[in-house]
Amino acid sequence: MHSEQVLAFLDEHPELLAQLAARYGLQPAPQNGDRVVVSFAERQLLELKDRNRQLEAQLQQLIERGHDNDRLLARLHRLTLAQLAARGAKERIAALKRALAEEFQLDRVALKLWHPAAEGDDEHYNARNEVQGLARNLNAPYCGPYVNDEVMGWFPAKPVLQSFAQVALRGADGQAFGILVLASDDAQRFTFDMHTQYLAQIGELASAALLSALEAA
Structure with missing residues (x-):
């Protein structure tokens, strides 16, 4: 018997579906606004299934976040190795910029120093009071759409x-001797509400590497 014949037979004898509903786990649709009564056990089972789906979705998010953190830690590790491999202050600045571009796709980076040992570096030395005051006020990394005109002038006009x-x-000793600025043409790359833990770690790494090189000069 073909499936079309079976369906035609059931259309002619719909009472068979009601008789076989319990055997095959069928539940008729409500008619004329009648409510379907679900047993307490069945309702609990449905709630458990829904809760399990929610937990599975949360677990998947945690797994993906863990993978993201692993990749980020690997990038930070490679950045650290690059700093250790470089020797002088200029070499470490170049290594930092290269690692930020290769590992984090950040090729718009400005770094300014006012340590006395950096005076000979025309590109990176900047002892202006405005710049030093900016760094002193940064108790934590700042992320957002605003910088002052001085900082904006450190970057090319294009792209915006x-x-x-x-x-x-x-x-x-906690005293600022420089500032690192990262920039992007993506408005969502650095936002007010983003976590700054890894940015702070990059700053600490760059500080330790550069200060040791400057003091050894």
Whole structure:
């Protein structure tokens, strides 16, 4: 007997479906606004299935977040190795910029220093009070769409930059001797509400590497 014949037979004898409903786990649709009565056990089972789906979705999010953190830690590790491999301050600045571009796709990076040993570096030395005051006020990395005119002038006019991260470089005594600024034309790259833990770690790494090189000069 073909499936079409079976369906035609059931259309002619719909009472068979009601008789066989319990055997095959069928439940008729409500008619004329009648409510379907679900047993307490069945309702609990449905609630458990829904809760399990929610937990599975949350677990998948945690797994994906863990993978993201693993990739980020691997990038930070490679950045650290690059700093250790470089020797002088200029070499470490170049290694930092290269690692930020290769590992984090950040090729718009500005770094300014006012340590006395950096005076010979025309590209990176900047002892203006405005710049030093900016770094002193950065108790934590700043992320958002705003920078002052001084900082904006450190970057080319094109493309138009939409978001920035500003990180103070400090010595063991807490005194700022430089500032690191990351910029992007993506307005969502650095936002007010983003976590800054890894930015702070990059700042601490750059501070330690550069200060040791500057003091050894």
